[in-house]
Amino acid sequence: MSAILPLRLEDVSFAAGGRFIIERVSLALEAGSSTIILGANGAGKSVLMRLMHGLLAPTSGRVAWSGEGARRRQAMVFQRPVMLRRSACANVVYALKVAGVPVAQRERLATAALEEVGLRQVAQRPARVLSGGEQQRLALARAWALNPEILFLDEPTANLDPGATREIETIIKAFDAAGTKIVMSTHSLGQARRLGDEVIFLHQGRVAERSPIERFFPQPASPEAAAFVNGELPWA
Amino acid sequence: MLDAVLSGLRLVATLDLRLWEIVGLSLAVSLSAVALATLLGLPLGAAIAVGRFPGRQAVIVVLNALMGLPPVVVGLFIYLLLSRAGPLGELGLLFTPQAMVIAQTVLVLPIIAALARQSVEDAWREYEEQLRSLGVQGWGGALTVLWDIRFSLLTAVLAGLGRASAEVGAVMIVGGNIDGVTRVMTTTIALETSKGDLPLALGLGIVLIAIVLALNAGAHLIKEAAQRRYG
Numbered sequence: 001m002s003a004i005l006p007l008r009l010e011d012v013s014f015a016a017g018g019r020f021i022i023e024r025v026s027l028a029l030e031a032g033s034s035t036i037i038l039g040a041n042g043a044g045k046s047v048l049m050r051l052m053h054g055l056l057a058p059t060s061g062r063v064a065w066s067g068e069g070a071r072r073r074q075a076m077v078f079q080r081p082v083m084l085r086r087s088a089c090a091n092v093v094y095a096l097k098v099a100g101v102p103v104a105q106r107e108r109l110a111t112a113a114l115e116e117v118g119l120r121q122v123a124q125r126p127a128r129v130l131s132g133g134e135q136q137r138l139a140l141a142r143a144w145a146l147n148p149e150i151l152f153l154d155e156p157t158a159n160l161d162p163g164a165t166r167e168i169e170t171i172i173k174a175f176d177a178a179g180t181k182i183v184m185s186t187h188s189l190g191q192a193r194r195l196g197d198e199v200i201f202l203h204q205g206r207v208a209e210r211s212p213i214e215r216f217f218p219q220p221a222s223p224e225a226a227a228f229v230n231g232e233l234p235w236a
Numbered sequence: 237m238l239d240a241v242l243s244g245l246r247l248v249a250t251l252d253l254r255l256w257e258i259v260g261l262s263l264a265v266s267l268s269a270v271a272l273a274t275l276l277g278l279p280l281g282a283a284i285a286v287g288r289f290p291g292r293q294a295v296i297v298v299l300n301a302l303m304g305l306p307p308v309v310v311g312l313f314i315y316l317l318l319s320r321a322g323p324l325g326e327l328g329l330l331f332t333p334q335a336m337v338i339a340q341t342v343l344v345l346p347i348i349a350a351l352a353r354q355s356v357e358d359a360w361r362e363y364e365e366q367l368r369s370l371g372v373q374g375w376g377g378a379l380t381v382l383w384d385i386r387f388s389l390l391t392a393v394l395a396g397l398g399r400a401s402a403e404v405g406a407v408m409i410v411g412g413n414i415d416g417v418t419r420v421m422t423t424t425i426a427l428e429t430s431k432g433d434l435p436l437a438l439g440l441g442i443v444l445i446a447i448v449l450a451l452n453a454g455a456h457l458i459k460e461a462a463q464r465r466y467g
Contacts, residue, residue: 050365053369055365055368055369071371072371075369075370076369078365078366078369081366082362082363082365082366084380084384085384085385085462085466085467086384086466094370094380095370098370098371098372098376099370099371126465126466126467127467128466128467129466129467142370
């Protein structure tokens with residue numbers, strides 16, 4: 001299987017309602033390091049990831065993968081997971097079916113994925129009656145089963161309590177350890193420090209700064225990022 | 237008046253053969269029509285909900301308007317199609333139960349399709365990104381949503397069934413209300429009332445209401461159970 005990374009965005013803009021939400025963004029995402037997308041509300045984080053993932057088409061510019069079959073080699077976990085009205089296991093099996101995995105392998109891969117996220121014992125429970133944290137882990141299991149080369153996460157712990165957040169972060173680290181490229185947006189600077197290798201800082205639809213994590217927090221290069229980091233509430 | 241009600245109840249209680257023949261044909265016609273309309277209407281509604289094509293808004297408006305089709309107009313339209321001189325006259329279907337099924341299917345199809353369209357569209361708003369992210373393409377997404385909300389679609393089917401079992405105009409025109417052949421509950425009630433035979437009319441009225449009530453209660457229980465089971 002050929003690699004689909006690096007992912008290149010060439011002069012990508014996205015406009016809606018006569019307003020640019022993403023404006024002339026050019027960047028490349030390499031395999032390996034985990035990329036955290038930071039920015040204030042409305043900076044364009046979610047839209048940028050949807051453009052990368054192909055859920056939105058750019059108004060102008062180009063999103064280019066390096067290899068063939070990129071659709072099948074990427075996955076996305078949303079802020080609010082959407083589960084089908086069937087068992088947890090059946091939700092993972094459904095994703096495998098859509099991805100064209102042969103019937104004989106689906107059950108085994110799904111079980112392994114549920115094991116990975118610690119949901120083995122609720123595999124047969126209806127997905128929609130699981131707790132918010134469990135549903136988000138199930139969303140990660142669904143992505144895990146697909147063994148993606150790159151995983152997009154759009155504020156995956158925004159609605160979760162600290163315990164559930166910790167569990168989600170552990171799973172995200174497991175993805176990273178397994179060689180999946182992580183691209184994640186978050187509002188938690190602590191989470192960015194724990195999970196990220198580098199930061200892409202968005203300000204009003206543009207990339208204001210891109211720095212390694214160990215440099216971004218002590219000395220942000222751009223005034224916008226400096227204001228953002230310093231504006232963090234002391235207890236957050 | 238009280239006498240008529242009591243006689244009506246007696247007919248029901250004594251399993252009067254004539255009465256139950258009529259009830260049986262009514263159920264056969266309406267259930268067949270609703271089954272056909274469901275088979276056609278759910279995919280049609282889902283396709284309109286998920287599809288993006290020119291004139292889509294106009295299609296939705298027309299479909300919603302067709303929910304209010306007057307049964308006598310549908311009856312007339314099917315009558316013209318099936319009458320000896322009509323384009324489908326050779327089939328010889330006029331004044332048969334099959335003609336009644338066709339008329340009721342036409343009557344009920346827009347109701348089921350329009351209500352399904354609304355339900356699927358609401359659900360699609362929630363599911364679309366996730367399904368597209370997984371790589372679901374084309375009508376696969378519509379079918380997935382249709383299956384996932386199947387229990388809420390019962391409401392659409394019930395609305396169709398309510399319409400089919402309650403209407404008189406369409407079956408009267410294309411069926412002809414022939415005794416023993418195309419006489420159903422509603423047409424009998426209309427006829428017997430005008431003749432003054434209130435017991436049979438009332439007996440049928442009681443049965444009709446009981447059936448509609450039972451079907452709705454059953455559907456309600458199924459939906460409740462599904463809600464608890466699947467969330």
